[in-house]
Amino acid sequence: MxxxxxxxxxxxxxxxxxxxxxxxxxxxxxxxxxxxxxxxYRHFDTAQIxxxxxxxxxxxxxxxxxxxxxxxxxxxxxxxxxxxxxxRSVEESMARLKLPYVDLLxxxxxxxxxPLKETxxxxxxxxxxxxxxxxxxxxxxxxxxxxxVKLSPEPIVNDQIELHPxxxxxxxxxxxxxxxxAVTAYSPIARGRVQGERTLxxxxxxxxxxxxxxxxxxxxxxxxxxxxxxxxxxxxxxxxAIFDFALTGxxxx
Numbered sequence: 001m002x003x004x005x006x007x008x009x010x011x012x013x014x015x016x017x018x019x020x021x022x023x024x025x026x027x028x029x030x031x032x033x034x035x036x037x038x039x040x041y042r043h044f045d046t047a048q049i050x051x052x053x054x055x056x057x058x059x060x061x062x063x064x065x066x067x068x069x070x071x072x073x074x075x076x077x078x079x080x081x082x083x084x085x086x087x088r089s090v091e092e093s094m095a096r097l098k099l100p101y102v103d104l105l106x107x108x109x110x111x112x113x114x115p116l117k118e119t120x121x122x123x124x125x126x127x128x129x130x131x132x133x134x135x136x137x138x139x140x141x142x143x144x145x146x147x148x149v150k151l152s153p154e155p156i157v158n159d160q161i162e163l164h165p166x167x168x169x170x171x172x173x174x175x176x177x178x179x180x181x182a183v184t185a186y187s188p189i190a191r192g193r194v195q196g197e198r199t200l201x202x203x204x205x206x207x208x209x210x211x212x213x214x215x216x217x218x219x220x221x222x223x224x225x226x227x228x229x230x231x232x233x234x235x236x237x238x239x240x241a242i243f244d245f246a247l248t249g250x251x252x253x
Contacts, residue, residue: 009182010155012134018043020229033059035233045227047075057097075108083122090126105132109139124154142175160184184225189215207245217242
């Protein structure tokens with residue numbers, strides 16, 4: 001893979017393609033991260049709730065690739081949003097990952113039961129303590145994004161949302177642009193539902209690509225980061241082969 005394009009936001013340089021690890025467990029998770037690294041992936045997304053931080057960390061350490069050359073994201077689960085719980089859970093995440101820091105620490109889902117100010121301040125404290133280089137959110141609406149930006153003493157660099165050709169998130173994307181926040185798309189191939197969709201298949205045929213590759217290209221062409229998850233090594237290669245073609249204006253539409 002040639003050098004990976006990056007998306008920049010408030011000093012963060014996030015590779016535009018990463019491996020999502022949701023639902024990857026045990027040796028399968030280790031093997032997929034190792035395979036992705038061999039193919040040139042340098043962005044890996046995990047979370048406390050995925051129960052695979054240890055495996056992601058193990059594969060990254062075994063690769064001997066310099067820590068600074070890989071971008072790692074993890075997320076705090078919404079039941080850990082009170083200040084003391086958030087700090088403890090992040091310390092536990094770091095102990096599992098066995099990495100000196102993560103590049104991006106996200107709040108996984110909104111939790112209206114805990115004041116956002118308390119959670120954001122605790123999140124930023126994790127940055128001050130050196131556990132993470134950058135902070136962000138996931139699944140935040142426009143209203144919550146605006147509130148988080150206002151409350152946060154540190155720049156919010158990312159909102160990770162479900163995004164693929166079947167989802168219209170134009171308002172959230174516009175809000176992110178307004179705040180210079182990067183957008184990361186999880187489930188960017190709609191958990192496989194793009195396969196067989198006629199419009200995507202037809203566009204793919206014109207480029208010698210699959211519907212999944214068209215779906216990923218549609219997002220990266222908008223400057224959106226994609227983190228497709230797969231448990232098949234051959235899919236890793238397919239998902240990475242999206243930088244040698246471009247969709248036309250009518251195809252994008």
